[in-house]
Amino acid sequence: MVTLKIDGKKVTVRKLSTVLDAARKLDIPIPTLCHHPELSPFGGCRLCLIEIKGYPKPVASCTTFAKEGMEIITASPSLEKLRRTTLELILSDHPKDCMVCERAGDCKLQELAYFYGIRENRFEGERRIYTKKDNNPFVAREMEKCILCGQCVRICDEIQGVGAIDFAYRGLKTKICPPFEKDLDCEFCGQCVSVCPTGALTGKMWAHKGRQNFKEVETVCPYCGCGCNLTLHVWRNEVIRVSSKEDTINEGWLCAKGRFGYGFIHSPDRLAKPLIRTAPKEGVDLNKPQNSSRFTIHDSQFKEVSWDEALDYIAVKLKETKEKYGSDAVGGLSSARCTNEENYLFQKFIRAVIGTNNVDHCARY
Amino acid sequence: MNKDIAIKVCAGTGGVASGGEEVLSAFRNSISSAGLEATIYEKCSAHRVGCRGFCAKDVLVDVIINGEKTTYKHIKPDMVARIFDEHIMKGNPVTEWIVGEAYFNFHNKQTKVVLSHCGEIDPEDINAYIAVGGYKAAKKAFASMSPEEIVDVVKSSNLRGRGGAGFPTGIKWELGLRIESDIKYVICNGDEGDPGAFMDRSVMEGDPHAVIEGMIICAKATGSHHGYIYVRAEYPLAVKRLQMAIDQCKQSGFLGNNIFGTDFGFDLKIFQGAGAFVCGEATALMRSIEGKRGMPTPKLWRSAEKGLWDKPTVLNNVETFANIPRIIMNGANWYRNLGTDRSGGTKVFSLSGKVKNTGLIEVPLGVTLRDIIFDIGGGIEGEKSFKALQTGGPSGGCIPAEFLDTEVDYESLAQVGSIMGSGGMVVLDETSCMVNTAKFFLEFTQAESCGKCTPCRIGTKRMLEILERITSGNGKEGDIELLEELGHHIRATSLCGLGMTAPNPVLSTLRYFRNEYESHIRDKKCPAAVCKDLITYSVLEEICNGCGACKRACPADAVRGKRKSPHRIDPEICIKCGTCFDACKFKAIIKI
Ligand SMILES: Cc1cc2nc3c(=O)[nH]c(=O)nc-3n(C[C@H](O)[C@H](O)[C@H](O)COP(=O)(O)O)c2cc1C
Ligand code: SF4
Ligand code: SF4
Numbered sequence: 012m013v014t015l016k017i018d019g020k021k022v023t024v025r026k027l028s029t030v031l032d033a034a035r036k037l038d039i040p041i042p043t044l045c046h047h048p049e050l051s052p053f054g055g056c057r058l059c060l061i062e063i064k065g066y067p068k069p070v071a072s073c074t075t076f077a078k079e080g081m082e083i084i085t086a087s088p089s090l091e092k093l094r095r096t097t098l099e100l101i102l103s104d105h106p107k108d109c110m111v112c113e114r115a116g117d118c119k120l121q122e123l124a125y126f127y128g129i130r131e132n133r134f135e136g137e138r139r140i141y142t143k144k145d146n147n148p149f150v151a152r153e154m155e156k157c158i159l160c161g162q163c164v165r166i167c168d169e170i171q172g173v174g175a176i177d178f179a180y181r182g183l184k185t186k187i188c189p190p191f192e193k194d195l196d197c198e199f200c201g202q203c204v205s206v207c208p209t210g211a212l213t214g215k216m217w218a219h220k221g222r223q224n225f226k227e228v229e230t231v232c233p234y235c236g237c238g239c240n241l242t243l244h245v246w247r248n249e250v251i252r253v254s255s256k257e258d259t260i261n262e263g264w265l266c267a268k269g270r271f272g273y274g275f276i277h278s279p280d281r282l283a284k285p286l287i288r289t290a291p292k293e294g295v296d297l298n299k300p301q302n303s304s305r306f307t308i309h310d311s312q313f314k315e316v317s318w319d320e321a322l323d324y325i326a327v328k329l330k331e332t333k334e335k336y337g338s339d340a341v342g343g344l345s346s347a348r349c350t351n352e353e354n355y356l357f358q359k360f361i362r363a364v365i366g367t368n369n370v371d372h373c374a375r376y
Numbered sequence: 377m378n379k380d381i382a383i384k385v386c387a388g389t390g391g392v393a394s395g396g397e398e399v400l401s402a403f404r405n406s407i408s409s410a411g412l413e414a415t416i417y418e419k420c421s422a423h424r425v426g427c428r429g430f431c432a433k434d435v436l437v438d439v440i441i442n443g444e445k446t447t448y449k450h451i452k453p454d455m456v457a458r459i460f461d462e463h464i465m466k467g468n469p470v471t472e473w474i475v476g477e478a479y480f481n482f483h484n485k486q487t488k489v490v491l492s493h494c495g496e497i498d499p500e501d502i503n504a505y506i507a508v509g510g511y512k513a514a515k516k517a518f519a520s521m522s523p524e525e526i527v528d529v530v531k532s533s534n535l536r537g538r539g540g541a542g543f544p545t546g547i548k549w550e551l552g553l554r555i556e557s558d559i560k561y562v563i564c565n566g567d568e569g570d571p572g573a574f575m576d577r578s579v580m581e582g583d584p585h586a587v588i589e590g591m592i593i594c595a596k597a598t599g600s601h602h603g604y605i606y607v608r609a610e611y612p613l614a615v616k617r618l619q620m621a622i623d624q625c626k627q628s629g630f631l632g633n634n635i636f637g638t639d640f641g642f643d644l645k646i647f648q649g650a651g652a653f654v655c656g657e658a659t660a661l662m663r664s665i666e667g668k669r670g671m672p673t674p675k676l677w678r679s680a681e682k683g684l685w686d687k688p689t690v691l692n693n694v695e696t697f698a699n700i701p702r703i704i705m706n707g708a709n710w711y712r713n714l715g716t717d718r719s720g721g722t723k724v725f726s727l728s729g730k731v732k733n734t735g736l737i738e739v740p741l742g743v744t745l746r747d748i749i750f751d752i753g754g755g756i757e758g759e760k761s762f763k764a765l766q767t768g769g770p771s772g773g774c775i776p777a778e779f780l781d782t783e784v785d786y787e788s789l790a791q792v793g794s795i796m797g798s799g800g801m802v803v804l805d806e807t808s809c810m811v812n813t814a815k816f817f818l819e820f821t822q823a824e825s826c827g828k829c830t831p832c833r834i835g836t837k838r839m840l841e842i843l844e845r846i847t848s849g850n851g852k853e854g855d856i857e858l859l860e861e862l863g864h865h866i867r868a869t870s871l872c873g874l875g876m877t878a879p880n881p882v883l884s885t886l887r888y889f890r891n892e893y894e895s896h897i898r899d900k901k902c903p904a905a906v907c908k909d910l911i912t913y914s915v916l917e918e919i920c921n922g923c924g925a926c927k928r929a930c931p932a933d934a935v936r937g938k939r940k941s942p943h944r945i946d947p948e949i950c951i952k953c954g955t956c957f958d959a960c961k962f963k964a965i966i967k968i
């Protein structure tokens with residue numbers, strides 16, 4: 012453990028903590044744009060500069076280890092001036108279209124510009140202009156808004172293990188892109204979107220659905236047994252975006268399905284009540300399916316029922332089958348979307364109640 | 377008649393570019409055809425020698441007959457026959473082609489340590505290196521020195537890193553030695569990305585074995601068994617010669633397992649960089665070897681603790697390593713006494729610009745800038761006056777005449793607002809515009825920024841834009857202050873040395889030549905008449921005799937006038953290329 016003083020306050024942190032970690036522990040705000048606690052240190056934005064007593068010039072707090080006895084100042088007129096100028100520089104290469112930007116109100120850059128009151132910019136000059144080419148349905152990229160914090164590159168490589176994007180070119184022309192500037196073609200987990208501090212990376216399906224006044228509803232992802240925590244952004248009873256918070260069991264990380272696979276919620280095809288098949292559709296021959304080689308839901312007639320009715324019906328049918336043909340005539344197939352407890356109960360039911368070992372699961376028991 | 381004849385042809389990059397290979401084969405042909413008819417020579421060989429520094433006079437050829445050396449300059453293949461006939465066969469040197477006094481001044485005022493073999497021995501032959509005492513130092517280090525002893529010698533030699541920052545080499549090695557690790561690396565930085573710099577290139581091409589020997593000694597001192605030489609791929613000759621040298625070392629048992637018959641192994645590989653200036657920065661270079669994008673990484677750890685692949689790494693410059701064998705053989709005191717109290721030894725500089733003698737020079741640290749420019753460099757070209765010396769490559773600064781008596785070392789150059797850098801020296805005379813010079817260097821650094829950090833990526837671009845508007849006549853009041861603020865901002869906040877030093881050319885010229893900036897901004901004039909948008913060409917009617925030379929030369933048809941009567945330049949059409957200015961023999965055309 013090391014003890015240091017930040018803005019006159021003592022704090023003790025573990026060895027190999029950064030000065031930024033220590034300041035955050037004291038709740039002292041230091042502006043950052045490229046730092047992410049779960050990703051490797053980067054030190055690119057240069058906003059988190061602080062002064063250390065005895066050091067000749069300011070250093071980046073995100074990439075400086077806290078040392079015993081350090082005395083640190085996080086805010087001084089000269090530091091604030093440096094930060095302001097850095098922000099001005101970033102904004103001089105950034106479109107001024109917050110009004111129509113998907114991330115307005117939820118953008119770290121906008122927030123800092125607001126705090127520092129940057130309206131006039133002394134450094135107007137050439138800006139990067141790119142042609143868009145995103146034919147994927149998930150990730151919208153507006154790379155003019157990119158501030159090159161590198162978080163998307165690091166998360167893709169370090170957390171996701173994919174490495175679909177990296178830095179390319181030099182100088183002001185530096186940009187983040189897939190290899191050979193091709194169209195993005197990856198897993199579309201959207202992890203990059205989740206860490207992007209600006210509107211450079213957004214979800215395509217978020218567009219024009221609303222940025223304010225949505226309700227946040229905490230829930231658990233229905234797609235698999237991992238049980239990632241989701242935050243639904245609900246506006247007028249419609250889910251318009253899905254995110255996840257850092258302090259969850261999944262640390263805020265999500266996969267493509269959890270993040271972008273919410274379209275089913277409001278799908279007109281979605282089953283919201285149990286259905287019992289009553290008969291084949293009129294004119295359908297059960298031995299000759301209509302639309303495909305298999306007999307599908309579209310070939311049947313259904314009756315909407317309550318859960319009680321549905322469960323009773325299943326119980327009766329299972330009992331009948333077991334009595335008539337024996338236990339092994341029944342098989343159970345469970346799902347990775349269920350929790351461990353649910354899957355345990357299901358196999359117990361099949362084995363102990365039905366009396367067969369015909370039980371499996373899409374990820375195997 | 378028994379003659380002992382040796383012919384040395386300059387085959388460094390400058391020499392090769394000027395036709396060194398052709399000159400060499402012309403000599404070979406003459407000798408072998410003569411040798412077939414009459415065997416009058418006892419010994420005769422045409423050696424390929426590395427760079428001898430004096431590029432302005434390439435191709436240089438030494439003809440040594442019975443120990444008597446004659447040096448010829450500007451030799452072309454078709455001149456070989458005459459030298460062969462008159463000098464080699466008849467014993468009468470071709471006097472009009474012999475180098476003059478400048479050549480000897482150029483060499484005599486220098487102290488050659490690192491360059492002592494360049495141009496003297498065949499770099500492609502390990503035996504030539506061994507014949508001049510090569511690998512004795514490494515053998516000594518392996519036979520009779522402990523790692524601590526080697527480190528002590530290097531420490532007390534006062535050798536400081538020649539890559540630019542001047543970190544004491546012995547201390548770096550000591551850190552490398554102290555840290556315990558299963559794997560350690562030694563890396564030689566041969567990236568040399570400064571435009572116009574060719575010090576390291578000349579050493580790698582002209583004396584590759586010295587670099588390798590230095591690395592072997594470092595390996596022994598730090599207990600490292602793996603090494604890399606990082607060379608930019610634009611140096612194919614350096615890559616080829618280093619590879620030949622490595623292969624010869626392996627055959628001789630100087631590299632590989634059990635080197636010099638001990639149980640110590642050292643494996644050395646070449647890694648070719650793709651030519652990014654920033655890859656010369658130590659952390660970017662290591663990322664590049666790791667297969668990542670060459671971007672500097674924050675120095676949470678020293679390289680000696682966690683460097684290449686997070687293993688302890690000692691990284692030094694080419695010239696730093698090439699000094700090591702000499703230090704081990706001649707002793708720390710010898711080297712230390714060559715330099716100043718703060719830095720031992722000599723430094724290689726590439727002297728270029730408006731001086732009479734250009735090329736590579738090697739001087740003891742502590743000589744004055746005046747000695748370099750006026751003695752070795754032979755003074756300013758033409759009848760012009762000295763204006764400034766730009767040192768340290770694109771991220772260096774401009775030093776005005778009042779500091780010509782500065783004694784060269786790391787601290788003194790920093791004090792006057794420049795840097796030692798890797799050793800570039802560009803002499804500027806009165807015809808150089810300082811604003812334009814600053815813009816020129818900044819153009820390079822801003823384009824080579826890796827783009828990682830804000831001040832360097834965007835800040836240098838904004839500085840460049842301000843300079844562009846000043847040199848094009850659109851400068852505004854307040855631009856100078858803005859440049860200064862941005863310059864200090866970038867220097868204070870950038871992540872790596874590239875950004876930290878990029879504003880130097882601007883800040884140093886603002887410090888010493890502020891009035892030139894003011895003339896550009898306020899009077900819309902370029903005092904040195906360089907910035908195109910601020911000059912006009914016109915004809916002095918009293919002097920013009922209407923010869924029409926300018927009219928014929930003008931590519932834009934901007935010159936009007938009848939033969940034998942004064943001409944006139946149409947400012948609307950003139951594209952300010954300056955062709956007429958050069959074409960007029962009567963100095964009747966002026967630019968203001
Ligand atoms: C932008 C930049 C470019 C550099 N280029 C080189 C180079 O081409 N060669 C070199 O030896 N050092 C270069 N350096 C310095 C290296 O980072 C490092 O300090 C040096 O190689 C260490 O070796 P030394 O101690 O022997 O000088 C560069 C540094 C920076 C910031
Ligand atoms: S796209 Fe977003 S996350 Fe990626 S570097 Fe740019 S600003 Fe950062
Ligand atoms: S200072 Fe420039 S070169 Fe160095 S890390 Fe920053 S952007 Fe890259």
Ligand code: FES
Pocket residue numbers: 042043044045046053054055056057058059060071072073074
């Ligand atoms: S947060 Fe430290 S440099 Fe960006």
